[in-house]
Each structure stands twice: as C-alpha cells, then as structure tokens.
Amino acid sequence: METALTRLVGVRLPIVQTGMxxxxxxxxxxxxxxxxxxxxxASATMSPGRLREAIREVRSRTRAPFGVNLRADAADAGERVRIMIEEGVRVASFALAPSPGLIGELKAAGVVVIPSVGARRHAEKVAAWGADAVIVQGGEGGGHTGEVATTVLLPQVVDAVGIPVVAAGGFFDGRGLVAALAYGAAGVAMGTRFLLTSDSTVPDAVKAAYLAATVKDVTVTTAVDGLPHRMLRTEFVEALERSGRTRALVRAVRRAAAFRRLSGSTWAGMIRDGLAMKHGKDLAWSQVLLAANTPMLLKSAMVDGRSDLGVMASGQVAGVIDDLPSCAELVERIMEEADQVLNGLPPARG
Structure with a gap:
C-alpha cells in the first residue's frame, strides 16, 4: 500500500511503531x-553513547529504514541529533516541537523530520518551520495526551497543513487504518498495539496487566508530573494521587538520582528539563522533578516488571487488545483486514 508516508520515508506499509x-x-x-x-x-531513556550503540544494533538486524525519537527540549538534543546524522538515521521523530534550527540541521543532512503534535496550531507551526510530516495524536493515545479525540483532531490537521499527516491515538487494526486514510491521513502510528507483541521486551507479567485491562481501566492523571498522562489505573497511580507534596518530593528526588545515573544526565540538566515543562503551568517542585525523571517510573514497570512501583502508559486501545502476535503477524493481519474492509465498501454511485 503506497501513500505519501511510504514514499517519504521509504517503508513498504503506512504503519508507524512509535518511540516508547x-x-x-x-x-x-x-x-x-x-x-x-x-x-x-526511543532515545530519551538512553545515554548518548548507548543511543549510538542502539542505532548500530538496529542496523545489524534490518536493512529497512527506521527512525529515532528525541526530546526536543532535552539539554543534549543537539548532541543526539549529531549522532543520528553521523549514523545515517533516516527519520527524526520528536515528542515536542523541535526548533526551526534543529529542523534545518536535520533536513540539511537528509533526515526526514516528523514531529508529534496534539493540536492543530502545533501542526501548523512545525509545518511552517519545515517539518516533512507530522504525527497527530488524539486524546485516546497513551502517555502525555490532550483532550481532543482523534476523529475530531485528525481532519482539522489534514485540512490545515500541506504535508503528510500520520494519525495516532486509538488505532490497532485494519479498520482503523482505512478510517484514517479516509480522513486524509497518510498512515497510522501505534504504540500500545506494538507494545503488546511478542517482539516487545516488556515483561510478561506487565503485558498480562495490559491484556486484562478494560477500557475503563485506562485513565488520565496529572499526579505523575502535573500534565495529563494516559496510563493504566493501578494502586500505585492511586497512591501518587493521594500523596502529599512532601512525600511526593522525597520520592521524586530518589527516582531522579537513579535516572541521572542511567541516562548520564546532570542535576542541572534534569532541573532544566523539568522547568521547561513547568513553564506556564502551576507545578509543584515534586512534579518538576517527576517531569524530569518520569522515565524511571516507566522503567520500574516496563523493564523491571514492578507495576506496583511504576506507571504503565497506555492508549485506550489496551481495553480491546487480547493477544500478543509478532510484529510480522500483526502488520500482515492489519493489511489483510484493511483489504477486506476496502473490498467490502459499497461502490460509489455516479
């Protein structure tokens, strides 16, 4: 299936596995x-040295194009961009809007720039700055999210920008792909659906928690870092919501220290990243620290398997997913479903 996305980045199918x-x-x-x-x-949880190693490891496993996701507001974003360019990465994905200078540097090196946004005005901004495409995530998506549903946000953005738009938030099968294409998108991006595959390294016990969740078990909370964050509702999340500020601050400092050691970050850099998220928002200092070390809360669940000590970012689609196919099986199934849906549509009337 050829679309503007496949032509832009050189992949066979209009499906994106997001940088979680x-x-x-x-x-x-x-x-x-x-x-x-x-x-x-996903590079935000890696040191620059580990990022270079991971890029080379991916290349040793596949000849197909792939991308790297970056935090545009990270203190070392420039260094990570240079690593990507030196290693010949095809696509740069951003969780926050990259600066015009960063976009220009990447494009000059032949890297395709695809920021993720959650509002039409943000899509218009990065398009004006030279982004090659944009991933638009509706409120159904996991992690930091907005309030506007994909079915409302997607057509707004498609109508507003002249670059390929990739739809994210609520997609998991071939029907969704066809629906996104009908809205004018060039493809779909999926996080939770790829997390729940046999190729994902997430511990089996954590995958089981996702599979057991219903759509009502996926909630949005501001307790982690002061920003709306969609995740599975667990006893730990409820405890965060009940914690007083002093207790939350102590917990945040402890986790921040651990993340600093893993990522190679400095205290100054972590505080700067946290303040970047605090800008214009009424966040407690505990939330500023949590904003800078939220990856440690994710690591506790996604790497260590301790859902009682961490958080599990999740799209609402977790409530309708009940299996763990391989990536190859998943993608093949999605394309077969899309073909069946397209063939089943009533013919257009002249």
Whole structure:
C-alpha cells in the first residue's frame, strides 16, 4: 500500500511503531521495520553513547529504514541529533516541537523530520518551520495526551497543513487504518498495539496487566508530573494521587538520582528539563522533578516488571487488545483486514 508516508520515508506499509521509552528498543524497532512498518527507536531513556550503540544494533538486524525519537527540549538534543546524522538515521521523530534550527540541521543532512503534535496550531507551526510530516495524536493515545479525540483532531490537521499527516491515538487494526486514510491521513502510528507483541521486551507479567485491562481501566492523571498522562489505573497511580507534596518530593528526588545515573544526565540538566515543562503551568517542585525523571517510573514497570512501583502508559486501545502476535503477524493481519474492509465498501454511485 503506497501513500505519501511510504514514499517519504521509504517503508513498504503506512504503519508507524512509535518511540516508547523503555519499550521501543532495538529488538522491537527492527522487528517492526522488517515487517514493513516504520520502527522508531526511543532515545530519551538512553545515554548518548548507548543511543549510538542502539542505532548500530538496529542496523545489524534490518536493512529497512527506521527512525529515532528525541526530546526536543532535552539539554543534549543537539548532541543526539549529531549522532543520528553521523549514523545515517533516516527519520527524526520528536515528542515536542523541535526548533526551526534543529529542523534545518536535520533536513540539511537528509533526515526526514516528523514531529508529534496534539493540536492543530502545533501542526501548523512545525509545518511552517519545515517539518516533512507530522504525527497527530488524539486524546485516546497513551502517555502525555490532550483532550481532543482523534476523529475530531485528525481532519482539522489534514485540512490545515500541506504535508503528510500520520494519525495516532486509538488505532490497532485494519479498520482503523482505512478510517484514517479516509480522513486524509497518510498512515497510522501505534504504540500500545506494538507494545503488546511478542517482539516487545516488556515483561510478561506487565503485558498480562495490559491484556486484562478494560477500557475503563485506562485513565488520565496529572499526579505523575502535573500534565495529563494516559496510563493504566493501578494502586500505585492511586497512591501518587493521594500523596502529599512532601512525600511526593522525597520520592521524586530518589527516582531522579537513579535516572541521572542511567541516562548520564546532570542535576542541572534534569532541573532544566523539568522547568521547561513547568513553564506556564502551576507545578509543584515534586512534579518538576517527576517531569524530569518520569522515565524511571516507566522503567520500574516496563523493564523491571514492578507495576506496583511504576506507571504503565497506555492508549485506550489496551481495553480491546487480547493477544500478543509478532510484529510480522500483526502488520500482515492489519493489511489483510484493511483489504477486506476496502473490498467490502459499497461502490460509489455516479
């Protein structure tokens, strides 16, 4: 299936596996790429040295194009961009809008720039700055999210920008792909659906918690870092919501120290990243620290398997997913379903 997305990045199919921290590592990214999708490596939870190693590991596993996801507001974003350029990465994905200078540097090196946005005005801004495409996530999506549903946000953005638009938030099967294409999107991006595959390195016990969840078990909370965050509702999340500010601050400092050691970040850099998220928002200092070390809360669940000590970012689609196919099986199934849906549509009347 050829679309503006497949032509832009050189993949076979209009499907993107999103850059989820602690989840989108070399194994998952290469499996998604080999299946014909665009795999995106999550770099925010890696030190720059580990990022270079991970890029090379992905390349050793696949000859297909893949991308790297970056935090545009990270203190070392420039260094990570240079690593990507030196290693010949095809696509740069951003969780927050990159600056015009960063976009220009990447494009000058031949890297395709695809920021993720949650509002029409943000899509218009990055398009004006030179972004090649944009991923638009509706409120159904996991992690930091907005309030506007994909079915409302997507057509707004498609009508507003002249670059390829990839739809995210609520997609998991072939019907969704066809619906997104009908809205004018060039493809779909999926996080939770790829997390719940046999190629994902997330511990089995955590995958089981996702599979057991209903749509009502996926909630939005501001207790983690002061920003709306969609995740599975667990006893730990409820405890965060009940915690007083002093207790939350102590917990945040402890986790921040652990993340600093893992990521190679400095205290100054972490505080700066946290303040970037605090700007214009009424966040407690505990939330500023949590904003800078939320990856540690994710690591506890996604790597260590301790759902009682961490958080599990999740799209609402977790409530309708009940199996763990390989990436190859998943992508093949989605395309077969899409073909069946297209063939089943009534003919257009002249």
């Amino acid at each position: 921290g602690w989840v989108a590592g070399p194994r998952l990214v290469s499996a998604a790429a080999n299946a014909g999708a665009l795999g995106i490596l």
